[in-house]
Amino acid sequence: MLIELHYLPSLDYMAGLLRFDRVRIEAKEHYQKQSYRNRCYVLTSNKVDCLTVPVQDGTHKQPIRDVRIDNRQAWQDRHWRCLSAAYGKAPFFEYYAPYLEPVIRKQADFLFDLNLELLTICLHLLGQRVDLSLTDWYEKELFGKVFDARSRLNARQRESDYLFYQSWPYTQNFGNVFVPNLSIIDLLFCQGPTALDVLKKSQIRVVS
Numbered sequence: 404m405l406i407e408l409h410y411l412p413s414l415d416y417m418a419g420l421l422r423f424d425r426v427r428i429e430a431k432e433h434y435q436k437q438s439y440r441n442r443c444y445v446l447t448s449n450k451v452d453c454l455t456v457p458v459q460d461g462t463h464k465q466p467i468r469d470v471r472i473d474n475r476q477a478w479q480d481r482h483w484r485c486l487s488a489a490y491g492k493a494p495f496f497e498y499y500a501p502y503l504e505p506v507i508r509k510q511a512d513f514l515f516d517l518n519l520e521l522l523t524i525c526l527h528l529l530g531q532r533v534d535l536s537l538t539d540w541y542e543k544e545l546f547g548k549v550f551d552a553r554s555r556l557n558a559r560q561r562e563s564d565y566l567f568y569q570s571w572p573y574t575q576n577f578g579n580v581f582v583p584n585l586s587i588i589d590l591l592f593c594q595g596p597t598a599l600d601v602l603k604k605s606q607i608r609v610v611s
Contacts, residue, residue: 404420404422404423404425404427404552405426405428405538405545405549405551405553406429406556407428407440407554408467408518408522409439409440409522410441410454410517410518410521411443411586411587411588412439412443412522412525413439413444413556413584414568414583414584414585414586414590415556415560415566415567416556416567417525417529417587417602418568418602418607419552419556419566420531421531422606425536426533427536427537427538428535428536428538429467429538429541430467430468430537430538430539431540432466432467432541432553434458434465434470435554436462439556439557439558440467440514441456441514442454442456442558443588444558444584444586445485445490445589446577446585446589447485447488448488451582452485453558454482454485456517457472459472459473467515468513470513470515472510472514474510474512479507479508479510480508486500486503486507486588487500489576490589490593492576493576493592494593495592495593496592498595499528499592500592502524502528503521503588506520506521507521525587525588525591528591530596530599552566562583562584565584566607567606568583568584568605568607569606570584571605573590574593574594575593576589
C-alpha cells in the first residue's frame with residue numbers, strides 16, 4: 404500500500420496499515436490543506452474536537468517534507484490540555500500518555516517528521532511491527548499490485564465510505580452513542596492492550 408502520513412491517524416488509516424505486509428509512505432507529494440495531514444479528531448465531554456497542527460505557509464505547491472510547523476502558536480499546550488481533559492480518566496491514559504506527551508510538546512520543526520514519529524509510537528503501543536518505507540520520488544499513477552490509498556481518507560467521509568474500517572463499538576470515555584473513526588489515541592487510551600483486537604475486528608474484509 405502507498406499512503407501519506409497523517410497526524411495521530413484515524414482508525415480507518417490504522418486498519419489499512421494492518422492489512423498490508425508492506426506500506427510505503429508518500430514522502431514526495433505536495434502538502435494538501437484541510438486534510439488529515441495536520442489534524443485529528445478526539446472525543447471530549449461536549450463534542451468531537453478537531454486538533455490542528457498549524458503550519459507555516461502551507462500550500463499545495465509545497466513539498467510535504469518542507470512543510471514547517473508554526474511553533475509561534477502554542478498549539479502543543481492546547482493539544483495536550485485537550486487530550487488530558489478528554490482522556491485523563493480513561494483506563495489507560497496514565498500508561499500511554501508518557502510515550503506521546505514529550506513528542507507532542509517538543510517543538511518539532513517539520514510536520515512530516517512529527518507525524519512519522521507519532522505513527523511509530525502508536526504502532527509500538529499497538530504491539531505491531533509494520534514494514535514501512537518512504538518513497539524516493541512521486542508517481543502520479545501506480546502500476547502493479549501496490550494499493551494506492553493516497554488522499555482517499557478524509558474527515559468528510561460518511562461511515563459507508565470508509566476505506567478500510569467499519570464500526571466495531573468499544574467503550575469510549577464519554578456519551579452513550581459510539582463515535583466511529585476517531586484518532587487511534589481514543590482507542591488506545593480507552594482500550595489499552597485490547598486495542599489491537601478491536602482494530603482487527605474493525606477491518607473491512609474487501610477493499611476496493
